[in-house]
Amino acid sequence: MPERALGADRIAGAALAVFGIYVAWAALEYPFGSLAEPGPALLPFTLAMALAVFGAVMAMSRHPPQRAQHLSFAELPHALVILGVLAAAAVGMERIGYRALVLAMLFFLLAVIERRDVRAAGATAAVMAFGTFYLINDVLRVPLPVGPWGW
């Protein structure tokens, strides 16, 4: 499906170009300095403009890659669930503690999403949560967060 690939590349290029222009605009907030003494804005501005140029080249390219692409997003819902779980991990890590987080995260993924046997999922989650905590926190002495209930 070359038309599809062409479309995807053009859209990606346009997105990169827009992003580049936005970053270049955002970099204007910082001083440029001079060539002899470059300021903090010089490099990001230059790079962002370069990104915009590369994006524009892609968006306007007349020679799309020959390889056909099958852009199917069938796994997207599943991928979004996983990203949601990671977001929950980022929010929950320092609030409910490492063990509770991993317990919940694994049980949710195994039992709810993958529909594995509840007991097996629970056992795996518990072993992983407490096992890795013991390994990292107690054996390797890298402190991991503890929940408000003390574990």
Next chain:
Amino acid sequence: MVEVAHNLLLGFQVALTPAVLGYAFLGCVIGTLVGMLPGVGPLTGISLLLPVTFGLNPTIALVMLAGVYYGAMYGGSTTSILMRIPGEAASVMTCVDGYELTRQGRAGAALAIAAIGSFSAGTISVIGLMLLAPPLAAIALKFGPPEYAALLVLGLLVLAFLSGGAMVKTLAMAVLGLLLGTIGIDAMSGFMRFSYGITELADGVGIVPVAVGLFGVSEVLLSARNGAGTRVQQPKLRELLPSRSELRDSAAPIARGTLLGFFIGIVPGSAHVISSFVSYALERRLARDPRRFGRGAIEGVAGPEAANNSAASGALVPLLALGVPSGALPAVMLAALLIHGVTPGPLLIQNNPEIFWGLIASMYVGNLVLLILNLPMIGLFINLLRIPFSYLYPLILVFCVLGVYAINQSAVDIWIMLVMGAAGYVLRKLDFETAPIVLGLILAPMLELSVRQALAMSAGDYAIFFTRPIAAGMLAIAATILLYALWSAFTRRALWRKTVGLEE
């Protein structure tokens, strides 16, 4: 030479005493373990053992910490090859072809080549360390900001050779990575750039969260749908070891990687991270069929892994010969020496020969121990691939979260990994390579700082880059490579036009 042999004998007398041997072994085991966990890298391993060494004598302490250090370099490749999770920045390139080999059922071979490459590089670079430390250290000191900037310009050129595919896409990704690298406090002026009020971003975007997100998480997201039927081919037991042709193909890349890594490693600073990228690009450039790279080329594992290990030894040169640490890891080892009242510095080799030579000898022993330790483990690791994917990917996610969080104890890093995972998912869908992003992220802050430091040194005079011999030499090499690449691209373009013209 006689003196070296005599000293080495003294070293082995130290290294082979049961206590030193035991602690070296312990260090290697812990190193392998922490190296395998993403994020929980050698730095964690060394700093956790630092207090343990309070009660030991300095030689044992240093030998054990060095064991952790190079042991972690061995372990770093395991998750890269098996699960596409880079344990540290230096293993990013191993992910690319290593994981492809795993998908083709050659995980055993890839792991074995990584171990053999690491062993060869480790052993050969110790010879370099032993014979050349003092003179090399003197050269290393000549590496000021201008030379550093020139070296990084060379690294920048590597970006273009990292991957096949459309050049404009590779360049766009490289620039994106460089742009990511400008986030954080500007070291010269103190301005906070693009941080949107998040203090954690002041030091910039961490390399490991980005690498784990772009490589590991994106892989999980991409294969999320075929949860039942994994795309990874199960390896057969008798295919655990590399074939003769794979071994033959790996020999030259290992040798080149070793040399390259050692010399990049000597340079004070954190540039040694780029050694594995440079080695990958070099192998791809030299290969008869560069298209194999990215689709499971064994050279793409052998070269970078050797370079990575060799750079680790090279980084010990300035530490031992000058007492100046290059990078965070040698800094902790320096601290370990200080704790024991040993002043590292130019006089260390004279005043404490048992420490220097004991360490050298123990590194020979340690590398052997690691090879013996790692080869049989391959069979064990391969079994991880037999875990059903629906169980494996949640565990992978847990390890990613754990590793990324543990580096800085920062939830912001988990967010970075998440965003990069999503970005990697979309980009790989659209046929973009993500390795240039990581290299760009590594290069940008170092390059910007060293250029501006050089200009601060010269009060804004750009002549500083051309009047200092090392910097000028490297820039000349860079210009040659660039012209050559442009010329070959131009001729290829002409050829392509001709063929297209024929078609029309």
Next chain:
Amino acid sequence: MLHGSRVLAGALAAAASCALQAAEPYPVRPILLVVPFPPGGVVELVGRPLAASMEKFLKQPVVISNKPGAAGAVGNAFVASAEPDGYKLLMSLSSISVIPEADKLFNRKPAYTLEQLLPIARVSADPTVLVVQSSAPWKSIKELVDDAKARPAQISFSSSGIYGALHVPAEMLALAAGTKFRHVPFSGGGPATTALLGGHVQFSVQGPSAVAGHVKANRMRLLAHWGGRKLDLFPELPSLKELGYDVEYYIWSGMFAPAKTPPAIVNTLRKAVADAVADADFRNAMDKISTPIQYLDQPEFTRFFAADGKRLAAAVRKIGRVEEKK
């Protein structure tokens, strides 16, 4: 249910939970001692043995947690906004009072304010020293300063980073001497030392223990120090004050708790630190890293902290934003 109510109590009724904790014996859990720097720095080298000795007296583990980022701002802010229950403490560096000042300079929302932190005790303090390569032409501070006056902003120095512990003292000297040096910042004290050894800059400001080896090996020469009294490591070295420059600068390390920590807990901690600094193991460890113990208990430390903070804030304001001086 029980857990839930406990969370609620912690989140909503801070006063009630404070009372509850004051009644509870302290400590009953491991204590987290946050070091806001990557492993291997001076704070950790002081903090680890200190934690080990405090464990003996508190009968609970004291666990070091490296929480690096933004030159210490991340870890400092983490403890500043932590629950004041005595289980999250901070071991930090003199730069703690510079960071909010630099934030003000750039109109940033400060990561933390000094009012959020309660000083417990100062443990060590080391004045910085000025080093040049042994081949450098200057034999004294006067020669260096005279040369700098003859060609202002030509003599370069390396530091660990802008507004950092090695940058501020050099600028203080420049201000006191009425001249200018050229600043070349590096990312950390190690690279700053390397740059001096390689001759890429003309002088550097360093901690005494960091350069002792190079001085002994005759690669570097000391010109002066920023302290108020003789250095143990280099008793012959003159201080800048003696030489007529009114500057003083110390790299000190001290322990802090969140501001609202109950007095009972603070007193337990003060006693534990006092016992720990008298402990032979701790003294031994500090001897080895040649860092002098300069213990100050809370009242004296609070006074010192305020005076030092004032001194540093004034210096940072005078340095100002780099690009504005052009």
